Amino acid sequence: MHYTGNIYRPPFEARSLLLQVTTGCSHNRCSFCTMYRDTPFHMEPLEQIEQDLEEASLFYPNTRRVFLENGDPFVLPADRLAEIARLIHEKLPEVETIAMYASIKNIRGKSDDELRRLRELGINDLNIGVESGYDPALKYMNKDHTADEAVYELKRLKEAGMDFGLNLILGCAGSGNGEANAVSTAELVNRAQPNLIFTGTMHSEPGCPLDEDIRSGAFVENTVAEYLDETEALVSRLELEHCRYFSLHPSNIVRVDAVLPRDKTELLREIRLTRERMSAETLASRPRRFGEGAVLL
Numbered sequence: 131m132h133y134t135g136n137i138y139r140p141p142f143e144a145r146s147l148l149l150q151v152t153t154g155c156s157h158n159r160c161s162f163c164t165m166y167r168d169t170p171f172h173m174e175p176l177e178q179i180e181q182d183l184e185e186a187s188l189f190y191p192n193t194r195r196v197f198l199e200n201g202d203p204f205v206l207p208a209d210r211l212a213e214i215a216r217l218i219h220e221k222l223p224e225v226e227t228i229a230m231y232a233s234i235k236n237i238r239g240k241s242d243d244e245l246r247r248l249r250e251l252g253i254n255d256l257n258i259g260v261e262s263g264y265d266p267a268l269k270y271m272n273k274d275h276t277a278d279e280a281v282y283e284l285k286r287l288k289e290a291g292m293d294f295g296l297n298l299i300l301g302c303a304g305s306g307n308g309e310a311n312a313v314s315t316a317e318l319v320n321r322a323q324p325n326l327i328f329t330g331t332m333h334s335e336p337g338c339p340l341d342e343d344i345r346s347g348a349f350v351e352n353t354v355a356e357y358l359d360e361t362e363a364l365v366s367r368l369e370l371e372h373c374r375y376f377s378l379h380p381s382n383i384v385r386v387d388a389v390l391p392r393d394k395t396e397l398l399r400e401i402r403l404t405r406e407r408m409s410a411e412t413l414a415s416r417p418r419r420f421g422e423g424a425v426l427l
């Protein structure tokens with residue numbers, strides 16, 4: 131298989147065939163993100179994609195799930211995505227689901243008919259970086275959508291029959307704003323009813339605007355206690371029909387793989403127990419971080 135640039139996938143796509151159809155991210159301007167900072171966006175040639183699928187058909191002929199790379203392949207025009215889906219089904223006839231990262235802007239660029247057509251071709255389980263429902267935080271992160279716009283586009287996806295997961299960043303509104311971020315984000319999530327929530331906490335890598343703001347003091351990160359309070363405020367407000375709550379990313383302070391609403395009481399209990407186990411000094415501190423924002427607990 132042919133891969134260029136940094137390749138990312140969500141942890142729950144570990145068993146999927148990774149097929150590169152784009153390089154980089156078409157947006158590439160989120161204030162906290164360095165994933166593709168030095169990688170210009172481009173589409174991979176169809177010949178290359180076909181060649182990769184030929185190879186996959188020899189080594190993994192029973193593939194059922196494909197994850198399209200890279201940062202936001204759903205930006206591709208519907209006709210091109212349809213052609214890629216057609217090639218996938220031709221070479222790997224057992225494929226049931228073609229998943230990928232997507233942004234709200236990517237959905238905005240597709241008509242209702244196009245969304246339905248793509249769903250019929252097996253495109254599903256989009257992983258969407260909504261990050262927050264709090265408009266000041268969305269603006270600060272340069273997400274290019276408001277909370278209301280996100281809900282509108284997510285409802286269009288739902289009406290087209292597509293399942294989706296939402297990535298959320300706890301602490302993205304900064305210290306002192308956790309409650310406001312939790313309340314607005316819970317409202318967005320409840321209106322959108324995703325199948326999955328994937329949480330992380332606000333962290334930066336050298337080279338992004340957030341990193342400069344943290345160094346200059348323009349952005350003040352949550353304390354550990356604030357992260358716990360914000361997580362509790364979010365979870366306690368979630369009213370979901372059926373949703374996986376996945377917080378195993380190492381940047382989280384409470385790490386669970388749960389199902390809501392089934393595990394809501396247990397999850398809230400886990401947050402409270404985590405707080406009780408920590409010293410006052412730890413709770414008042416900012417998290418100590420390592421690679422990928424991993425928090426040392």
Ligand code: SF4
Binds near residue numbers: 157201
């Ligand atoms: S967070 Fe996602 S949309 Fe934003 S720049 Fe990074 S890859 Fe692109």
